[in-house]
Ligand code: NAD
């Protein structure tokens with residue numbers, strides 16, 4: 001049934017792809033974003049792909065209670081998807097309190113505004129980073145959380161707060177989705193990942209090499225206990241992740257309280273496998289050189305995605321080649337991202 005959905009961080013990488021899926025499914029979509037890590041241009045592109053406009057856009061900080069009150073009083077919000085957060089692990093080590101303020105404070109401000117305005121459905125962006133330095137893969141939702149940096153701790157703290165609030169507010173329904181490594185772009189080439197400065201994540205680094213903005217990839221370590229010695233991750237197409245959110249809304253009333261789901265493919269790829277696939281798909285050489293390990297990196301993070309498959313029949317449908325192809329299309333069509 002069509003709902004009116006508030007999407008915080010709706011102009012960001014995952015949020016923008018999710019807005020497209022929601023609009024296409026017939027939902028009304030209200031975006032709240034302060035554009036601290038996104039361009040307003042994205043909002044026009046969302047409407048262009050979906051063939052229909054967003055219901056409204058509020059340019060505001062998710063911690064701003066007055067702005068939240070204005071959103072909830074001006075729209076009959078049925079459900080909230082909360083993407084707005086800061087996400088750079090390295091930066092979180094340098095400025096942890098800013099991360100706690102925005103990621104945890106933003107979540108508590110939002111949930112308390114929801115509560116006051118009688119809104120009881122929330123989909124929360126969590127992360128595989130909460131599992132920390134794991135010894136056993138694949139990771140199920142029951143695998144212990146052991147975050148190793150402030151960013152991951154903010155996500156785990158939010159999950160714990162939301163679980164506790166659900167125990168005391170019986171009408172609340174929360175789905176925490178733990179994404180593994182979202183990558184790729186919209187196949188139209190209109191939406192994609194546009195990090196400011198030097199990319200932290202590997203896929204935008206590869207696309208920037210291929211388009212000539214960077215010279216070579218540093219492969220962070222080849223002495224991990226993996227078949228080729230490089231780190232293994234569960235890359236999952238951002239459109240699959242977006243579809244996961246649309247599906248989540250269809251199931252949010254299945255059960256009261258809080259539920260947690262991994263969103264991943266269940267298939268890991270090493271850094272060298274990703275480099276090879278990207279070079280093949282793009283036809284561009286990817287110069288790369290093995291360097292020191294990046295502090296905090298773990299050998300292998302792969303999801304066990306069976307819980308979400310059996311609960312909602314959601315599985316990731318797009319493979320690593322599709323992620324590379326779509327990320328490359330976006331970068332070719334937007335060599336400098338959304339900048340004019
Ligand atoms: P993103 O930075 O592209 O998007 C976040 C959006 O939120 C941006 O548009 C930004 O402007 C906005 N925002 C940030 N702080 C805000 C604030 N205080 N008020 C209002 N808006 C604010 O990030 P993304 O990759 O789309 O990630 C979305 C969510 O998913 C985040 O919560 C992130 O922690 C989580 N996540 C991301 C990944 C990943 O690898 N991309 C993996 C796991 C979890």
Ligand code: WQD
Pocket residue numbers: 087089126127128129180181182200201202203205217218219220221230231232233271294297
């Ligand atoms: C992937 C692999 C690197 C860059 C991060 C966050 C995590 C989650 C997903 C938000 C690793 C290697 C990378 C480079 C490299 N985000 N690499 N050279 O670190 O798995 O996860 O994004 O929740 O919290 O930590 O992703 O893309 O940075 O790295 O060799 O220049 O690529 O060592 O094995 P990561 P990533």
